[in-house]
Amino acid sequence: MRILIAEDDAVSRRxxxxxxxxxxxEVVAACDxxxxxxxxxxxxxxxxxxxxxxxxxxxxxxxCSRVRARENAPYTYMVLLTAKSDKEDIASGLxxxxxxxxxxxxxxxxxxxxxxxxxxxxxxxxxxxxxxTDLEQALVQVRQLKGLLPICxxxxxxxxxxxxxxxxxxxxxHHTGTDFSHGICPECYEKWMASRKQTPPAEV
Amino acid sequence: MMNKFMAEGNVTTIVPAxxxxxxxxxxxxxxxxxxxxxxxSSMFLDGLPxxxxxxxxxxxxxxxxxxxxxxxxxxxxxxxxxxxxxQEAAFRLEMMGRKCDLxxxxxxxxxxxxxxxxxxxxxxxxxxxxxL
Numbered sequence: 001m002r003i004l005i006a007e008d009d010a011v012s013r014r015x016x017x018x019x020x021x022x023x024x025x026e027v028v029a030a031c032d033x034x035x036x037x038x039x040x041x042x043x044x045x046x047x048x049x050x051x052x053x054x055x056x057x058x059x060x061x062x063x064c065s066r067v068r069a070r071e072n073a074p075y076t077y078m079v080l081l082t083a084k085s086d087k088e089d090i091a092s093g094l095x096x097x098x099x100x101x102x103x104x105x106x107x108x109x110x111x112x113x114x115x116x117x118x119x120x121x122x123x124x125x126x127x128x129x130x131x132x133t134d135l136e137q138a139l140v141q142v143r144q145l146k147g148l149l150p151i152c153x154x155x156x157x158x159x160x161x162x163x164x165x166x167x168x169x170x171x172x173x174h175h176t177g178t179d180f181s182h183g184i185c186p187e188c189y190e191k192w193m194a195s196r197k198q199t200p201p202a203e204v
Numbered sequence: 205m206m207n208k209f210m211a212e213g214n215v216t217t218i219v220p221a222x223x224x225x226x227x228x229x230x231x232x233x234x235x236x237x238x239x240x241x242x243x244x245s246s247m248f249l250d251g252l253p254x255x256x257x258x259x260x261x262x263x264x265x266x267x268x269x270x271x272x273x274x275x276x277x278x279x280x281x282x283x284x285x286x287x288x289x290x291q292e293a294a295f296r297l298e299m300m301g302r303k304c305d306l307x308x309x310x311x312x313x314x315x316x317x318x319x320x321x322x323x324x325x326x327x328x329x330x331x332x333x334x335x336l
Contacts, residue, residue: 011281015284
């Protein structure tokens, strides 16, 4: 998995990079907030980011805020690295769009655990996004069924967009996944029985 | 405890070396990796003169925000090596900048430089011992 780290201090950046690489992550390093924002909003950007709070120019909080302001963008899980201990500061960082924070200097176990939380959230988000896509596709198919279907008035076959005629069962199955179990309704049963009575038994 | 002479600008101070470095907590922060700690220490030692220069320029120009940022940067990097008087002095200088009161900044910066010299001595020794 790729992780972006944004840290203006070269020493802390190197430490973070080394530790994350050892844990098996592919690290994308940024030296300031602007570089981090560009990396996080580019095509195929890392979905997990560790951002130093105080950086020259654009700070970590502003990066969070700008990343969150995008519409129709994949979710980015962002952790702020902070030396701040004031609860109001922390709250403002979370309200700006950060998902979590880690105090500096970071404890390796704590950082690793929080990254794992981020991975879990991203996995859930991706699963949810897939479900939404499936539901949207299903909705399109249901709309097709609710629309005007050309049907043969005799055999009840249905004509599709490509001018092919389908058995009603196979058409509905294809568009909704519905399977059919065959039975007989009371009305048809009566008719069928009546027709049998009228038909003389075959001579032996 | 071993004493070492350290020259810092025009002032020569006797700086006691810390007996145990790294502490268990500091080493744990580096995943128990002495080589990584040594590498990071070297990086810090290489970058320290520039950090001090930035801080001194900020104080001389009376730029409170620049003082806050410079002290914050020093505090952040120093904290990687465990709690120290240098970290505490950097924090106080950062607060001075934030409160826009640099009246005692020069004195505090001198104190910070002395504490950083002490830390530099410790890290220098550590790096040399681990280079062998």
